[in-house]
Amino acid sequence: xxxxxxxxxxxxxxxxxxxxxxxxxxxxxxxxxxxxxxxxxxxxxxxxxxxxxxxxxxxxxxxxxxxxxxxxxxxxxxxxxxxxxxxxxxxxxxxxxxxxxxxxxxxxxxxxxxxxxxxxxxxxxxxxxxxxxxxxxxxxxxxxxxxxxxxxxxxxxxxxxxxxxxxxxxxxxxxxxxxxxxxxxxxxxxxxxxxxxxxxxxxxxxxxxxxxxxxxxxxxxxxxxxxxxxxxxxxxxxxxxxxxxxxxxxxxxxxxxxxxxxxxxxxxxxxxxxxxxxxxxxxxxxxxxxxx
Numbered sequence: 001x002x003x004x005x006x007x008x009x010x011x012x013x014x015x016x017x018x019x020x021x022x023x024x025x026x027x028x029x030x031x032x033x034x035x036x037x038x039x040x041x042x043x044x045x046x047x048x049x050x051x052x053x054x055x056x057x058x059x060x061x062x063x064x065x066x067x068x069x070x071x072x073x074x075x076x077x078x079x080x081x082x083x084x085x086x087x088x089x090x091x092x093x094x095x096x097x098x099x100x101x102x103x104x105x106x107x108x109x110x111x112x113x114x115x116x117x118x119x120x121x122x123x124x125x126x127x128x129x130x131x132x133x134x135x136x137x138x139x140x141x142x143x144x145x146x147x148x149x150x151x152x153x154x155x156x157x158x159x160x161x162x163x164x165x166x167x168x169x170x171x172x173x174x175x176x177x178x179x180x181x182x183x184x185x186x187x188x189x190x191x192x193x194x195x196x197x198x199x200x201x202x203x204x205x206x207x208x209x210x211x212x213x214x215x216x217x218x219x220x221x222x223x224x225x226x227x228x229x230x231x232x233x234x235x236x237x238x239x240x241x242x243x244x245x246x247x248x249x250x251x252x253x254x255x256x257x258x259x260x261x262x263x264x265x266x267x268x269x270x271x272x273x274x275x276x277x278x279x280x281x282x283x284x285x286x287x288x289x290x291x292x
Contacts (some may be wrong), residue, residue, distance in 0.1 A: 002048045002290045004273040007201050007237025009055040020056050033241045035072035041249040048288045054081035057111040066099050073285040077103035079139050084127025103280045108141025119150045125157050132161040137280055139164045143171040148186025162195050164279055167202035191228040197279040198229045201237035204246040211246045215258045222259055231267045235275050
């Protein structure tokens with residue numbers, strides 16, 4: 001079964017300008033991450049294509065990633081970084097969307113940005129509508145308990161927006177009864193929106209100094225998200241190389257592979273590649289990559 005990894009990061013620590021992430025003092029992550037290194041880790045597990053997700057707020061790094069991917073046909077697209085609320089957003093969007101590998105942007109609680117505050121900004125909402133009209137996808141980052149209400153505001157403002165919620169398994173739901181009820185009601189409403197997808201990524205957790213590799217440890221959380229969003233709107237994403245924080249690529253892949261293959265081949269195919277075509281509208285670049 002072919003696999004499309006919808007979430008990896010690319011960067012080169014040896015560039016003259018350096019990188020904004022990861023930090024130099026992170027011995028696990030501060031190593032150049034390019035497609036050649038990724039292929040060696042991923043291809044043994046059946047990965048035939050990957051989507052890069054931004055890890056830099058620098059405008060020209062959108063172009064740097066596109067230039068890197070041009071020579072690497074395992075890369076089927078990028079989710080870039082543009083600030084939707086800025087006056088130059090429309091110009092920058094038009095510039096990068098001319099490249100068919102530019103599939104959308106990510107905006108969330110990172111790079112000093114406050115997603116919750118932005119959803120009340122008319123300029124931000126105008127940018128969201130422009131992104132949706134362009135047929136591109138919005139990824140969100142670093143989810144918190146306010147996320148469901150904020151995303152509902154976005155989807156109401158731009159009903160045609162394709163939205164991907166990154167790393168939802170890492171979110172700890174609110175503990176208070178009222179907040180928990182509101183969060184779950186919002187999540188259920190998002191679950192009824194056919195344009196909202198969830199990356200079942202960053203599944204592994206560190207507990208008491210160790211990272212469990214047994215799928216049973218994660219089953220309740222995975223069952224809950226699968227129950228809300230269903231088989232048609234879940235996506236595989238490794239979060240490589242950030243995933244090395246928890247475990248090697250094979251272990252990260254192994255947990256979700258065991259969980260989804262247990263549901264049968266048809267469901268596993270949706271998770272591992274079919275749904276990614278609907279979420280991102282990527283196009284095959286070589287014969288090994290599946291056609292929808």
